[in-house]
Amino acid sequence: xxxxxxxxxxxxxxxxxxxxxxxxxxxxxxxxxxxxxxxxxxxxxxxxxxxxxxxxxxxxxxxxxxxxxxxxxxxxxxxxxxxxxxxxxxxxxxxxxxxxxxxxxxxxxxxxxxxxxxxxx
Amino acid sequence: xxxxxxxxxxxxxxxxxxxxxxxxxxxxxxxxxxxxxxxxxxxxxxxxxxxxxxxxxxxxxxxxxxxxxxxxxxxxxxxxxxxxxxxxxxxxxxxxxxxxxxxxxxxxxxxxxxxxxxxxxxxxxxxxxxxxxxxxxxxxxxxxxxxxxxxxxxxxxxxxxxxxxxxxxxxxxxxxxxxxxxxxxxxxxxxxxxxxxxxxxxxxxxxxxxxxxxxxxxxxxxxxxxxxxxxxxxxxxxxxxxxxxxxxxxxxxxxxxxxxxxxxxxxxxxxxxxxxxxxxxxxxxxxxxxxxxxxxxxxxxxxxxxxxxxxxxxxxxxxxxxxxxxxxxxxxxxxxxxxxxxxxxxxxxxxxxxxxxxxxxxxxxxxxxxxxxxxxxxxxxxxxxxxxxxxxxxxxxxxxxxxxxxxxxxxxxxxxxxxxxxxxxxxxxxxxxxxxxxxxxxxxxxxxxxxxxxxxxxxxxxxxxxxxxxxxxxxxxxxxxxxxxxxxxxxxxxxxxxxxxxxxxxxxxxxxxxxxxxxxxxxxxxxxxxxxxxxxxxxxxxxxxxxxxxxxxxxxxxxxxxxxxxxxxxxxxxxxxxxxxxxxxxxxxxxxxxxxxxxxxxxxxxxxxxxxxxxxxxxxxxxxxxxxxxxxxxxxxxxxxxxxxxxxxxxxxxxxxxxxxxxxxxxxxxxxxxxxxxxxxxxxxxxxxxxxxxxxxxxxxxxxxxxxxxxxxxxxxxxxxxxxxxxxxxxxxxxxxxxxxxxxxxxxxxx
Numbered sequence: 025x026x027x028x029x030x031x032x033x034x035x036x037x038x039x040x041x042x043x044x045x046x047x048x049x050x051x052x053x054x055x056x057x058x059x060x061x062x063x064x065x066x067x068x069x070x071x072x073x074x075x076x077x078x079x080x081x082x083x084x085x086x087x088x089x090x091x092x093x094x095x096x097x098x099x100x101x102x103x104x105x106x107x108x109x110x111x112x113x114x115x116x117x118x119x120x121x122x123x124x125x126x127x128x129x130x131x132x133x134x135x136x137x138x139x140x141x142x143x144x145x
Numbered sequence: 146x147x148x149x150x151x152x153x154x155x156x157x158x159x160x161x162x163x164x165x166x167x168x169x170x171x172x173x174x175x176x177x178x179x180x181x182x183x184x185x186x187x188x189x190x191x192x193x194x195x196x197x198x199x200x201x202x203x204x205x206x207x208x209x210x211x212x213x214x215x216x217x218x219x220x221x222x223x224x225x226x227x228x229x230x231x232x233x234x235x236x237x238x239x240x241x242x243x244x245x246x247x248x249x250x251x252x253x254x255x256x257x258x259x260x261x262x263x264x265x266x267x268x269x270x271x272x273x274x275x276x277x278x279x280x281x282x283x284x285x286x287x288x289x290x291x292x293x294x295x296x297x298x299x300x301x302x303x304x305x306x307x308x309x310x311x312x313x314x315x316x317x318x319x320x321x322x323x324x325x326x327x328x329x330x331x332x333x334x335x336x337x338x339x340x341x342x343x344x345x346x347x348x349x350x351x352x353x354x355x356x357x358x359x360x361x362x363x364x365x366x367x368x369x370x371x372x373x374x375x376x377x378x379x380x381x382x383x384x385x386x387x388x389x390x391x392x393x394x395x396x397x398x399x400x401x402x403x404x405x406x407x408x409x410x411x412x413x414x415x416x417x418x419x420x421x422x423x424x425x426x427x428x429x430x431x432x433x434x435x436x437x438x439x440x441x442x443x444x445x446x447x448x449x450x451x452x453x454x455x456x457x458x459x460x461x462x463x464x465x466x467x468x469x470x471x472x473x474x475x476x477x478x479x480x481x482x483x484x485x486x487x488x489x490x491x492x493x494x495x496x497x498x499x500x501x502x503x504x505x506x507x508x509x510x511x512x513x514x515x516x517x518x519x520x521x522x523x524x525x526x527x528x529x530x531x532x533x534x535x536x537x538x539x540x541x542x543x544x545x546x547x548x549x550x551x552x553x554x555x556x557x558x559x560x561x562x563x564x565x566x567x568x569x570x571x572x573x574x575x576x577x578x579x580x581x582x583x584x585x586x587x588x589x590x591x592x593x594x595x596x597x598x599x600x601x602x603x604x605x606x607x608x609x610x611x612x613x614x615x616x617x618x619x620x621x622x623x624x625x626x627x628x629x630x631x632x633x634x635x636x637x638x639x640x641x642x643x644x645x646x647x648x649x650x651x652x653x654x655x656x657x658x659x660x661x662x663x664x665x666x667x668x669x670x671x672x673x674x675x676x677x678x679x680x681x682x683x684x685x686x687x688x689x690x691x692x693x694x695x696x697x698x699x700x701x702x703x704x705x706x707x708x709x710x711x712x713x714x715x716x717x718x719x720x721x722x723x724x725x726x727x728x729x730x731x732x733x734x735x736x737x738x739x740x741x742x743x744x745x746x747x748x749x750x751x752x753x754x755x756x757x758x759x760x761x762x763x764x765x766x767x768x769x770x771x772x773x774x775x776x777x778x779x780x781x782x783x784x785x786x787x788x789x790x791x792x793x794x795x796x797x798x799x800x801x802x803x804x805x806x807x808x809x810x811x812x813x814x815x816x817x818x819x820x821x822x823x824x825x826x827x828x829x830x831x832x833x834x835x836x837x838x839x840x841x842x843x844x845x846x847x848x849x850x851x852x853x854x855x856x857x858x859x860x861x862x863x864x865x866x867x868x869x870x871x872x873x874x875x876x877x878x879x880x881x882x883x884x885x886x887x888x889x890x891x892x893x894x895x896x
Contacts, residue, residue: 129200
């Protein structure tokens with residue numbers, strides 16, 4: 025059974041990159057375009073690992089992670105934050121919101137897949 | 146690689162959208178709407194460009210976007226004011242960003258270094274508020290190993306185990322192995338990290354020996370699943386850098402106590418191996434129920450870090466009790482480690498997509514097929530009519546319904562290709578800014594009707610004429626600020642670009658509040674250039690239309706803005722090629738308005754079906770003014786040869802279409818035919834002589850050029866209901882060029 029990765033990113037390019045890298049690595053990928061869409065998609069489909077961007081319209085990555093952690097079904101679903109913003113404050117905020125880990129953009133596919141594998145049960 | 150290129154293409158597509166969004170948001174800012182959401186949207190657009198550019202290694206683009214983004218970050222943080230100066234700079238920065246994107250795409254030469262650097266400097270100045278900007282360093286890597294100062298704690302690296310979460314760093318030279326002491330805090334579990342996975346990960350680095358101190362573990366009934374009770378000691382026998390070991394704990398560094406010390410170095414705390422944590426479980430203890438309770442409402446598949454059996458073997462995967470033991474995983478992520486509950490199988494609940502992206506070819510194919518359908522339907526109707534069936538017969542009635550349906554399908558398909566003119570309009574603010582800067586004029590661009598829809602092909606081909614006319618409006622139409630003030634107008638000129646639907650066509654209006662057309666000068670230039678006779682008496686309207694003549698340029702000094710050797714005649718021709726018309730109205734001192742009128746689609750046409758010498762022809766309906774039967778008394782012959790017809794107190798040339806097109810050699814007697822008065826895009830009128838009018842019909846345009854070649858006087862062809870091919874006349878060419886070619890003396894501006 026393939027593992028499902030939910031990617032939440034407002035950039036189509038980024039979603040495509042993630043899709044390519046993750047599908048090549050044998051994951052099943054579902055996508056959402058912002059935090060709200062992400063929560064809805066997660067609720068409807070579930071996921072083994074979630075990867076989310078921080079800067080998104082409607083609901084940003086922090087809000088998304090908080091929302092996800094508030095859902096008992098996804099309290100323990102690993103969630104990686106994908107962002108170019110690497111300053112400590114952002115990291116701390118993401119961590120406080122419940123992020124499992126980070127992937128720094130630009131990422132190479134190997135690194136990405138490695139990070140996903142690390143957090144995936 | 147192909148997939149990569151495809152994503153890159155997507156990226157550039159997305160860039161276009163982001164730029165459009167950026168532009169419109171900046172315009173909002175310019176109009177004073179400086180709320181956080183708008184600033185955030187600008188930030189996101191730039192941020193997304195940068196993110197994608199980074200992925201494709203587009204260095205120059207990343208560097209520029211980064212500086213832009215940094216300023217936007219200051220603005221959205223409220224640390225810098227979003228004032229007029231800043232917004233102007235942002236607007237120019239967005240232009241340079243667009244250029245960088247073009248360059249990255251290979252569509253344009255690399256951006257002028259000086260220009261880019263200049264703006265970078267300006268942006269940095271705004272970001273850092275006047276001080277010398279510090280060197281901006283991309284610091285993307287700080288998730289990695291963070292070196293910390295060595296301190297005294299090094300001597301007793303394990304002393305504060307279970308302490309405040311501080312991390313001691315031991316000597317970092319590669320040893321034969323490392324001893325890792327790891328005590329997760331409860332917070333670590335709260336972020337869905339798991340000790341078991343980290344140990345598994347460490348096992349990938351090299352052989353490990355894992356032991357656990359479960360001393361603090363309470364009995365199961367009071368156990369809180371997400372509390373950190375356990376301390377792990379892992380001996381890793383691998384010659385790796387300490388950094389590698391720490392990287393494993395990268396994500397959890399702040400949420401655990403972690404020490405890494407060289408194996409065989411400092412005396413490690415030896416924890417006695419606990420018996421496998423199968424707790425003193427009395428028989429009546431329902432472990433599963435307790436676990437469920439302990440883990441709150443966590444789903445069963447979420448492995449709570451409960452008391453774990455200790456794997457003392459090099460086997461790197463001591464999994465928490467309720468989870469299935471993950472087998473050692475090879476390099477590739479094994480998709481088999483955990484059974485996915487059925488609920489997780491993606492039930493494709495789409496988040497209400499509003500649009501889909503379809504390859505244009507597919508739409509065009511559909512349009513072609515529907516075109517064939519229309520023709521087929523017309524043929525069927527004709528057959529039925531010929532068969533003499535009563536109009537009230539079932540077949541005829543059914544056919545009528547079919548006709549309605551066909552028409553509806555056709556309209557719907559056309560609607561797929563319809564696009565708002567926004568995509569073109571959005572490019573214009575930048576143009577206006579640049580041109581205004583170049584000619585030192587103050588210009589405000591007002592747009593209206595951006596959502597007006599028109600066929601995609603038409604939209605694409607609108608950009609150039611609109612660009613040209615806007616340039617003209619600013620360069621020639623508007624006065625300098627001084628002149629404007631002197632004339633009692635505001636220093637800032639206004640150029641208006643509007644789109645609207647009018648009687649089945651799209652109308653684009655470009656107007657300015659400038660000086661209007663200087664008719665004296667236009668006439669003089671036309672005379673100087675030999676375009677009109679010096680003694681010609683022309684109405685104001687005719688003078689205005691002189692600027693559309695080939696080779697006409699009104700600027701006394703040919704500027705580099707609009708004097709690029711492209712005159713209004715080119716604009717006019719490109720509009721005509723789209724089946725459109727262009728007209729001008731001008732009030733001296735008040736300004737000029739150019740009006741473009743275009744068909745909504747290039748695929749169907751309302752036409753008049755006429756016959757000439759046994760040929761069936763289509764005259765485009767929009768060009769037709771009136772049709773009449775010529776009376777002998779209205780006919781005159783210029784020079785005894787060229788027939789003219791009196792029409793509303795004017796004489797119009799009467800063109801025998803059958804002869805002009807070469808269908809027959811001898812002229813017919815005019816009053817046996819039908820004269821159709823047509824008007825060209827330029828406003829010239831003429832009467833076309835046909836044998837008879839057969840009716841009016843919507844026809845599907847089939848290009849002649851694709852399969853044959855361009856034929857003078859013929860715009861395209863169509864297939865009629867009876868299967869015959871009919872040529873669609875190019876009225877303009879027929880009226881102007883072909884008459885001239887026949888060697889007859891021509892009036893310059895016949896009307």
